[in-house]
Amino acid sequence: xxxxxxxxxxxxxxxxxxxxxxxxxxxxxxxxxxxxxxxxxxxxxxxxxxxxxxxxxxxxxxxxxxxxxxxxxxxxxxxxxxxxxxxxxxxxxxxxxxxxxxxxxxxxxxxxxxxxxxxxxxxxxxxxxxxxxxxxxxxxxxxxxxxxxxxxxxxxxxxxxxxxxxxxxxxxxxxxxxxxxxxxxxxxxxxxxxxxxxxxxxxxxxxxxxxxx
Numbered sequence: 001x002x003x004x005x006x007x008x009x010x011x012x013x014x015x016x017x018x019x020x021x022x023x024x025x026x027x028x029x030x031x032x033x034x035x036x037x038x039x040x041x042x043x044x045x046x047x048x049x050x051x052x053x054x055x056x057x058x059x060x061x062x063x064x065x066x067x068x069x070x071x072x073x074x075x076x077x078x079x080x081x082x083x084x085x086x087x088x089x090x091x092x093x094x095x096x097x098x099x100x101x102x103x104x105x106x107x108x109x110x111x112x113x114x115x116x117x118x119x120x121x122x123x124x125x126x127x128x129x130x131x132x133x134x135x136x137x138x139x140x141x142x143x144x145x146x147x148x149x150x151x152x153x154x155x156x157x158x159x160x161x162x163x164x165x166x167x168x169x170x171x172x173x174x175x176x177x178x179x180x181x182x183x184x185x186x187x188x189x190x191x192x193x194x195x196x197x198x199x200x201x202x203x204x205x206x207x208x209x210x211x212x213x
Contacts, residue, residue, distance in 0.1 A: 060083045064128045069100050
């Protein structure tokens with residue numbers, strides 16, 4: 001079975017029809033330096049990217065798939081620090097793709113696909129698929145996990161990271177009376193396009209039920 005590399009130690013862990021109607025360009029401002037929690041997001045993505053590099057470093061001629069461009073930190077690490085010969089990136093926001101192309105000149109082996117994750121299809125499987133901070137955005141995270149499991153090679157690796165409802169800062173906030181429900185979404189969550197929080201038990205259960213080990 002495909003394997004997973006959980007990112008559950010970070011402060012933020014690492015219906016289909018409704019999603020098809022969603023304008024993903026509406027969230028592009030949350031992936032700029034002007035967003036209030038930009039530095040926090042960058043730190044988490046940097047830690048997540050290091051996990052990917054540590055796990056895959058030393059392997060040759062990798063075929064890798066990323067779900068989402070976001071702030072580009074993860075895709076840059078994959079491009080620059082791993083032996084990747086075929087790298088595909090899925091992104092639902094045309095504006096984020098345009099910004100990526102304006103700021104980056106990707107090598108010839110990098111392909112960017114403007115599509116919803118639910119519509120993606122590939123004939124050749126991947127050695128690794130990463131969906132860092134993706135599952136909190138989609139309408140049906142189980143559907144995404146099951147769908148992309150079919151695009152992994154036998155023994156391939158899934159990297160997934162999600163926001164942790166039981167992170168220390170959220171538990172402290174609840175204890176101090178600043179929030180009643182640690183699973184509730186804030187204004188900034190909604191600006192990022194978040195639909196839910198996870199905890200270690202819920203994300204582990206979801207991944208296992210989707211066929212990963």
